[in-house]
Amino acid sequence: MYEYQESVQEMFQIDSWRCMVENNAVVSEMTRPLVPCTFCSTLNSISVEYAISLNDFRTKYAYSSVPVLIKNATHNWSAMDIFSYQYLKDLYTDTEGALKSVDEECQFFHYNTDFENLTEVFNMSDARANFAEGEKPWYIGW
Template sequence: MAVSENTRTAAEAQEKAQNLLENLVILNEEAFYSGFTVREIRDAYLKSSSHRLSSEKDGKHWYPSGSSLCVLATAVFTIFIVVLLPQSFSSQRCLLQNNFFVMEATRPLTDCNKVCKGVNSVLILENTTREEFSKIAYSSRPILVRGGAEHWPARRIFSFEFFRRLYEGVGDGDIVNTKRESYYQSVEEECQFFPFRTDFVSLREVFAMPQERANFSDGQKPWYIGW
């Protein structure tokens, strides 16, 4: 009985909190649509608080009016949106970072009959051709391809400097700067940067690292990222 009562109380409290949040959102929008600025809302809140404190010191009781409550609620919500949230998420763009745990938790269920049934070993291919591999590709069976990148031109082309120049561009003109921002923004908006156990928070920071660290020089912190 006590457990049921506690559950009901918690549900009611959650519903009230949700209703309060929805009302605060509405009040905040109405305040801004009415022409109020953040400073005006804050000043109104401070003025109301000062009035209440002075009344209490004089032995008088002050009961806020409906308009005062609206201003107070709007001020609280505005402070939360304008001040607290930006500070909380200044170091990360995504509320839920994209990582392998999230990917595994949200991917479609796998048909075990296609993946596990009749599988006793890993199929190993040596220097297979594109035609041979296309026959078994996407079969959901474990395959190990050896020497697949032996003649891959990217092994000679891809490097830290290659990708840095690809994203940073060359020069500082308006066109280059616009392209640079769009490249980084496309990665950040989709939360496709994987810092793993490094101290980087964005791809922009990766390409700004010292050359010594980029080259894995002695005494430098190792790094491994993906995007």
């Protein structure tokens, strides 16, 4: 069996592949966990909570499989002020090897964007980065 594995690796040069499977919307959709179609069959409405406490969320929803829409959940998060586009751009462009590592480890998920990698994201114009009127909207996810 080991010889066969080595032959396959050698034939396809698997060791030189950057990613075994390219990460894109099709692959993400094909590999997501299946959800039973009957999961929400008796659902008539969805609860809406505003700035719910952690304890209330745990008690009412965390282990219940009951869907909930939570609004104002990030209202008091310091991350909303700290983790800006500029903060992330500075972090990744000032840290030696950070962008290369993201590429090599296939950590960038471009979903439905026109960016192929994080370098392209951080090279966009300031106007687009700040969602200026007339600029193409953008989204990325980690």
